[in-house]
Amino acid sequence: MDTSAARRNILARIRSAQGRPAAPTDAERAAAEDYLARHPTGPRPELPSTPAELVARFTLEAERLSTTVAEVNALNDAPAEAHRYLQSLNLGIDAVAWLSLGDLPWSAAGLDVQLRKPADADLVGITGCFCATAETGSLVLLSGPETPASGALLPQTHVAIVPASRIVAAHEDAFALMRAERGELPRAVNFVSGPSRTGDIEQTIVLGAHGPYRVHVIIVRGA
Numbered sequence: 001m002d003t004s005a006a007r008r009n010i011l012a013r014i015r016s017a018q019g020r021p022a023a024p025t026d027a028e029r030a031a032a033e034d035y036l037a038r039h040p041t042g043p044r045p046e047l048p049s050t051p052a053e054l055v056a057r058f059t060l061e062a063e064r065l066s067t068t069v070a071e072v073n074a075l076n077d078a079p080a081e082a083h084r085y086l087q088s089l090n091l092g093i094d095a096v097a098w099l100s101l102g103d104l105p106w107s108a109a110g111l112d113v114q115l116r117k118p119a120d121a122d123l124v125g126i127t128g129c130f131c132a133t134a135e136t137g138s139l140v141l142l143s144g145p146e147t148p149a150s151g152a153l154l155p156q157t158h159v160a161i162v163p164a165s166r167i168v169a170a171h172e173d174a175f176a177l178m179r180a181e182r183g184e185l186p187r188a189v190n191f192v193s194g195p196s197r198t199g200d201i202e203q204t205i206v207l208g209a210h211g212p213y214r215v216h217v218i219i220v221r222g223a
Helices: 004-017 026-038 051-064 075-088 171-181
Strands: 068-072 094-097 112-115 124-127 131-133 138-142 157-163 189-192 214-220
Touching (some): 075 214, 131 171, 138 171
Parallel strands (some): 094 112, 124 157
Antiparallel strands (some): 138 189
């Protein structure tokens, strides 16, 4: 569902109550951009900067979060790796995937993939990502008509395809990339850091408490 019009209407009413025009003026946008450019960033640890270092750090941090990681050479190799992973755990060949992944050779890889939002009965969800952060091993997912957030949150198993070129150093870099490429943020921005977990009961970590039991990341070196 596209909620951008409803959001604009809500913000317009707020601005009207403040005695301002319904839409931001060019001067307001310029002032906000100037503030972001001049505002000092907080302290950050030393982080990797080269592509190879970013992939290595992301893999290390993701595996610390109980995410499994595999690498393939090209995007079209991702379905075969997804099939290998699912078969290794006897999880079957059925999955749902983002519409944006519709051009990949799922059938040729032996998978029965439906391009739609997941339902309660769907056990495997396959998504891409907007980017990923090396510092925390997190996936950054932006919701949209072709990239529903439920694809990563509802199924018991989440398989994510991550282009190596989209791994950034830290969360600050992820938000900077969103502003540079998207301008206006979508309805939901999700940072996925491994399988869902809780430690509420006797301080014992239990996976799959509020979402996927397992997360498998396929890093595409040539993308």
